[in-house]
Amino acid sequence: MGNTHMAAWNFVVGAKVTVVVGQTLDDAVKLASKYGVEGSENLDKVLRRDDIDAVDICTPTYLHRQHVEYAAEYGKHILLETPPMVASMPVGAWLYQLEVSPIDHYLHRLLVITPAIGYQ
Numbered sequence: 001m002g003n004t005h006m007a008a009w010n011f012v013v014g015a016k017v018t019v020v021v022g023q024t025l026d027d028a029v030k031l032a033s034k035y036g037v038e039g040s041e042n043l044d045k046v047l048r049r050d051d052i053d054a055v056d057i058c059t060p061t062y063l064h065r066q067h068v069e070y071a072a073e074y075g076k077h078i079l080l081e082t083p084p085m086v087a088s089m090p091v092g093a094w095l096y097q098l099e100v101s102p103i104d105h106y107l108h109r110l111l112v113i114t115p116a117i118g119y120q
Contacts, residue, residue, distance in 0.1 A: 001081075002058040006035050009056070021046050043067075047074040054079065 002020065009017050019038040022028030028039030040046050047055070047070065054077035057067045064080060071078050 002031055003034075005056050005058050006031060010035075018051060019046055019049075043070065047071060047076060053077060057081075 002022075006017060006020070009015050017035060017037050019040055020028050020032040020035075021040050021043050022031065023041065025039065025041040028041055030039070032039035046052060055067075055071045056079040057064060057071070058081075059067055068078055068080055
């Protein structure tokens with residue numbers, strides 16, 4: 001999913017991807033090098049940076065809640081595609097936490113069933 005999002009960001013006027021964070025440095029650098037950006041395996045270090053305004057969360061579903069809350073804690077704007085994993089917290093409570101924070105977020109639920117993806 002990260003590769004798909006990276007390709008899409010090339011079409012967003014005014015957006016600049018600064019860094020790709022991966023589970024390992026090798027994973028991050030492999031994707032980042034395709035787009036001429038920095039790669040890192042240290043999410044905490046990246047979220048502390050002043051030149052990072054927003055995060056596009058492309059992690060496995062079970063990590064969504066942790067990564068959204070972590071990014072929000074650092075005051076980063078958030079883009080998260082389907083499905084948001086909220087574990088034990090009801091979705092409404094989770095969204096309320098984001099709504100009362102000063103950050104912008106885009107939590108999008110998208111389910112596309114196409115032959116190209118192979119769903120049946």
